[in-house]
Amino acid sequence: MTSVPHHAEAGGCPFHQANREGVASPTGCPVSAAAVAFDPFEPPYQLDPAEALRWSREQEPVFYSPKLGYWVVSRYDDIKAIFRDNLTFSPSIALEKITPPSDEALAVLERYGYGMNRTLVNEDEPAHMARRRELLDAFTPEALEAHAPMVRRLVREKLDAIVDRGRADLVAEMFWEVPLTVALHFLGVPEEDMEQLRRFSVAHTLNTWGRPSPDQQVEVAEGVGRFWQYSGQVLEKMQRQTQGKGWMYDMIEKNRQKPDVVTDNYLHSMMMAIIVAAHETTALATANAFRQLLSRPAVWAELCANPELIPAAAEECLRHSGSVVAWRRRATREVTLGGVPIPEDGKILMVTASANHDPSHFENPDELDIYRDNAVDHLTFGYGSHQCMGKNLGRMEMRIFLEEFTRRLPHLELEEQAFTFLPNTSFRGPEAVRVRWDPARNPERRNPAVRTAQRDFPVGAPEARTIVRRVRVTRAEPEAEGVLGVTLADPAGRDLPAWSPGSHLDVVLPSGEARKYSLCGPVESGDWCIAVLNEEAGRGGSRWVHESVREGIEMRVRGPKNHFRLDETARRYLLIAGGIGITPIIAMADRLKSLGKPYELHYAGRSRTSMAFIERLERDHGEALRLYPKDERHRLDLAGLLAEPMNDTLLYACGPERLLTALEAGTTHWPEGSLHVEHFTSEGALLDPTKEHAFEVELTDSELTVEVPPDQTLLQALRTAGIDVPSDCEEGLCGTCEVSVVEGGIDHRDKVLTPAERRGQDRLMSCCSRAKGKTLVLAL
Missing domain, CATH: 1.10.630.10 (Cytochrome P450)
Known part of the structure; x- marks a missing residue:
């Protein structure tokens, strides 16, 4: 079976096409031809389980396998959801013989x-x-x-x-x-x-x-x-x-x-x-x-030359080709997973090897990238x-x-x-x-x-901040007034890893601090391009780029990372950029044009001379482009643009905080989830111990109670207690460190959750958000 497609009729079967043999699952739904053919003991799965289930990740992420008698799950989010709920999804069959004994x-x-x-x-x-x-x-x-x-x-x-x-x-x-x-x-x-x-x-x-x-x-x-x-x-x-x-x-x-x-x-x-x-x-x-x-001799040579990357390389190998391919669970009640109903006592095969190659979670997932953070x-x-x-x-x-x-x-x-x-x-x-x-x-x-002459490493998962790639600057030229365009290439002349629209790099400054800059494409160029606005009131990153980055020098970066991923399933798109916020938006416009999707691109700025990529935008997106240079008295009328909600339309926006705030206020009458924005500042997310209070968190899954002092984030306290919580930016911008909240008032400080999600009081970003009171109960 597959997740219900957007166009499925209410009450209709979630299959695009049933199999010719008329095979049905235990719920009575027909089983697709691909699901009927699936056999994990045949060569395709045995040689490369992730590749063997590519069709499933793309078309039927949850399906019934008649040959196994199991529901097979192939996507990252669905498998992680199963792991998180060991009451609904019992591990009791994990060691059961998959072939009944004689x-x-x-x-x-x-x-x-x-x-x-x-x-x-x-x-x-x-x-x-x-x-x-x-x-x-x-x-x-x-x-x-x-x-x-x-x-x-x-x-x-x-x-x-x-x-x-x-x-x-x-x-x-x-x-x-x-x-x-x-x-x-x-x-x-x-x-x-x-x-x-x-x-x-x-x-x-x-x-x-x-x-x-x-x-x-x-x-x-x-x-x-x-x-x-x-x-x-x-x-x-x-x-x-x-x-x-x-x-x-x-x-x-x-x-x-x-x-x-x-x-x-x-x-x-x-x-x-x-x-x-x-x-x-x-x-x-x-x-x-x-x-x-x-x-991959070039990758091996790189690892030999940079042994500090060994923990990251081991982790990437565990992701790309881990030894544990699949685990099993049993549904303790009737449950819907990925839009597919699974009956009580239904047996589930979670193919973790497939989840580890899910492009919705891992950029360029089939590439073995020892710099993947x-x-x-x-x-x-x-x-x-x-x-x-x-x-x-x-x-x-x-x-x-x-x-x-x-x-x-x-x-x-x-x-x-x-x-x-x-x-x-x-x-x-x-x-x-x-x-x-x-x-x-x-x-x-x-x-x-x-x-x-050995090198030893700390026990535990590698720190994302230690995984740094060296790149060479092949171009550093103005893209607009106060905007420097920088093209980065692999020092050895290889193509850099592919990326998707919405991705960004962390540029590591000489001080060790990092600043985020969106990749602006073109995607298929084989190198990476960013554009950096010189911000006088910034934190020093843009000033360093403008003063120090020149053709031929080496830079240190982390990524690419994508926390602003383009959902390509909608019928129509509104793209809105303010100033330097055009950088991720132009890559999205390029992608939507290549897909043949209808879109409008609204781009506002101080003046034409300060707006980056004007020539490229007019050349490649002329019919869809609307420009609003302030000095020409062209103003973006958000109220008029957003007055009437559009069916099956997604909005993507990046720009100054005042623009994003206005968009959030102006789309409250649009369907939930229509607006997607990217914040690059984290005001209010940083910890100030003089203004905080201590609180306790009760962890339902681990049956532990953890004290969070005023000078420590919730994320830090959880890690000190031995609880693994993934994280990335640790500034409340990316959503990686989200944890589920069972009970307690939340002091939200992130830039990730929507107003409706905050009102739900069922999740928080552990890197920055805290308890309003003395206790939080978390599903960890």
């Missing part, structure tokens, strides 16, 4: 006493959060930091063994064994059965997420049964120890203290589950990362209360692998090879990554200190 396989599992029960992955509330709280201590950044030397030693030992050889299969010789050993160390499990555990892990993956044949099912069940039996024996041995170190020993102690919360079976189930989760996901993610980076928004680790607890341990391992290889083998290359994958719906990584290099070129042969 009687013979069940008999084998029974013979081994297999009794895998609920774990953190597939447990409902309230039991899930009660247990999760008992298990969190080992996953704090401080606790994980203690494991870094052990991870570094293991990686270095494996690299030492191959560094002078010149060829290797990185999966067989490094990526599989190191994460397994790290997992065993973390748990406190003996290492002597490593090879056996490797076979067990593969069997478990096939058993849960694969489509084994009847004969294979029996063979797999034997492996899973032995895995269960072995993990139980190891657990018993550990329970007899009194001074052991590791996470399982902590859990054994919790089991003694709170046997009703951390039960015997829970210990056994978690023992088996964590060996798989901590080992296999990291091993596959690392293999994916090296495959993707080495298949919102890669951390990926859903590979899940989201919300069921987000992977071990995510930062996995990040640490990937970063250490990349840091050691980029430093010691920067001349590494992929061999020609056909990549193969273990067939399953949910976990993905190549079974081999064969590489070669010339040992004579190893840097440590010339300088032995290279071997140990």
Whole structure:
């Protein structure tokens, strides 16, 4: 099924076209031909799940798959909404066998006493959060930091063994064994059965997420049964120890203290589950990362030259080609998702690999961009209360692998090879990554200190502010009186990443501060163009650009980012620009013209000489263009323009605050959501501790209470408490840090929410907004 299109008739089926076979979903709606054909065990999905579901993201973001018996969800916002609501969308089927077991396989599992029960992955509330709280201590950044030397030693030992050889299969010789050993160390499990555990892990993956044949099912069940039996024996041995170190020993102690919360079976189930989760996901993610980076030699070379980008590169690889492809949920009630009704007990396959390539959330999503500063928004680790607890341990391992290889083998290359994958719906990584290099070129042969000259990184997600790209100025010329046009190019001569209308760059000043400037196109030029007004009353950014930016110099930028995205589904558009606000609007006009959409462009300014891009606008948008130079006594009549609401028309505007305020007041009688504006100033959003009061926030999902002092933002307080909240501008301009409010009065200080959204009192921007009173209750 698909989201209801804008033109669907009330009560009509949301399908553009039913399938010829007349197949229907459990709700009785016909299933589209593409949905009928979808099979996650066929080569397209197995080789590239995101590409295999491109049609779904574009046409049917929620559909029923008859071959799976699941509702498949492919878009970012829909999947994130599922993760956020673990009451409506139960995780209870997350570890259920996707292929029903045969009687013979069940008999084998029974013979081994297999009794895998609920774990953190597939447990409902309230039991899930009660247990999760008992298990969190080992996953704090401080606790994980203690494991870094052990991870570094293991990686270095494996690299030492191959560094002078010149060829290797990185999966067989490094990526599989190191994460397994790290997992065993973390748990406190003996290492002597490593090879056996490797076979067990593969069997478990096939058993849960694969489509084994009847004969294979029996063979797999034997492996899973032995895995269960072995993990139980190891657990018993550990329970007899009194001074052991590791996470399982902590859990054994919790089991003694709170046997009703951390039960015997829970210990056994978690023992088996964590060996798989901590080992296999990291091993596959690392293999994916090296495959993707080495298949792009220029990107690999850039990473070797700029190792500070390693945390960002690891995060981008997790987004672009993560090891966790999909998760599953069950609807506990009848619910509508993306306009599609899903019945109670409907099974849902959330393809996170597809969500991570959703262009509505990630600019140019199919590009592997190690400078992408919102890669951390990926859903590979899940989201919300069921987000992977071990995510930062996995990040640490990937970063250490990349840091050691980029430093010691920067001349590494992929061999020609056909990549193969273990067939399953949910976990993905190549079974081999064969590489070669010339040992004579190893840097440590010339300088032995290279071997140990390591760079360490803080535990946790990379800070967006640290991901900075160097660009070269190829043009710096006036676009109008007081407006400098600047064209930026890649220093190595490559095309810069594509962007969409509404995008902007953060230009990093020598002081380290950043200023936002819209990209104004043309989009397809392969470089980036901005236009900067010299503002005498500004904060110094425009003055620096006008005084210091010249052709040939290098600049530092972050982005592109798009918080002012053009919705291309409307029938008609009104574009309104005031002064330098023309910069994002001209790119939107270019795009609408290319789409053949009707639009008007209204552009007001002090004078023609001060209005940028006049010649280009008259040349490319003459018939749609209306100019209002103030010195020619042409005034933009907003009251007249907005007097009559227009059906299926969207308004996009950028300019001085007084213009945007007037537009908001003048469109109150228009349909909700018609007006879209971009603010580039954040008056009232900055924290003044002398004028603030402290308050508490109760977090319903985490069952925590967090104190927010007067000198700290809500966002800062949440992060201090270990709650992941994505953010970008941290000035109330972009909407990235939005959180849901369950209860309490809100002191809104952002420039994102509409008046109606503010009246709703159900969301806030955590970087700037605060509580009106003493308490807020948040859905976190």
